Amino acid sequence: MKQRLLYIEDDQEIGQWTSEYLHEKGYEVVWLTSGDQALDAAENSDLVLLDVMLPGLDGFTIGQRLKKEHPHTPILMLSARTAIGDKLYGLQFADDYVTKPFHPDELAARIEVLLRRYEKQEAAITELKHLHVYLGENRIVDTRTNEELVLTGKQYHIFTYMLRHRNQILTKEQIYEGVWGEPYIEGDKTLMVHIRHLREKIESDPSHPGIIETIRGIGYRLKL
Numbered sequence: 001m002k003q004r005l006l007y008i009e010d011d012q013e014i015g016q017w018t019s020e021y022l023h024e025k026g027y028e029v030v031w032l033t034s035g036d037q038a039l040d041a042a043e044n045s046d047l048v049l050l051d052v053m054l055p056g057l058d059g060f061t062i063g064q065r066l067k068k069e070h071p072h073t074p075i076l077m078l079s080a081r082t083a084i085g086d087k088l089y090g091l092q093f094a095d096d097y098v099t100k101p102f103h104p105d106e107l108a109a110r111i112e113v114l115l116r117r118y119e120k121q122e123a124a125i126t127e128l129k130h131l132h133v134y135l136g137e138n139r140i141v142d143t144r145t146n147e148e149l150v151l152t153g154k155q156y157h158i159f160t161y162m163l164r165h166r167n168q169i170l171t172k173e174q175i176y177e178g179v180w181g182e183p184y185i186e187g188d189k190t191l192m193v194h195i196r197h198l199r200e201k202i203e204s205d206p207s208h209p210g211i212i213e214t215i216r217g218i219g220y221r222l223k224l
């Protein structure tokens with residue numbers, strides 16, 4: 001079965017030759033010129049190629065929403081923006097960032113690497129202290145009781161977002177914007193409340209957490 005790529009690019013010339021090239025490489029390509037239908041189109045896609053400069057919502061906003069709704073679908077950003085700030089911002093949610101102009105062979109190689117990486121992630125079990133995390137099945141099992149943990153949608157999104165950035169110190173702003181897809185408002189307690197409830201479900205001792213660590217004055221870190 002062909003792997004399906006969702007390609008979002010408003011430049012007709014670039015979009016045409018890139019789509020044709022990827023078709024020749026054996027991929028099924030769905031090409032959109034804006035992000036209006038991106039969330040629905042990503043439903044059965046194996047990877048998303050996303051331009052930054054788009055009509056309407058920009059690629060950064062669309063990418064955050066895509067990763068929130070489809071956390072296990074890799075996103076490769078494409079942009080003429082070469083500033084390190086733009087790259088770092090994009091890589092908060094995207095899995096790779098390629099600057100334009102790019103060589104099609106390099107693009108194909110990066111796509112193959114991301115697809116292989118996610119295939120391995122979905123097949124593997126992530127062991128996290130007393131938890132077994134089955135990302136491909138959206139399941140978390142407590143090995144002490146062999147019972148599946150029941151998380152809310154937001155709790156699961158927070159957990160998997162932090163798992164993708166394991167052992168990294170994440171600010172409250174990064175986590176909130178990565179999960180909710182909206183700007184964080186200083187003083188908002190929403191994230192703190194969700195993490196407290198999440199800890200009650202995943203930690204051996206929620207009052208002394210060993211999985212989600214609080215980094216005072218900054219945010220949190222998920223420790224492996």
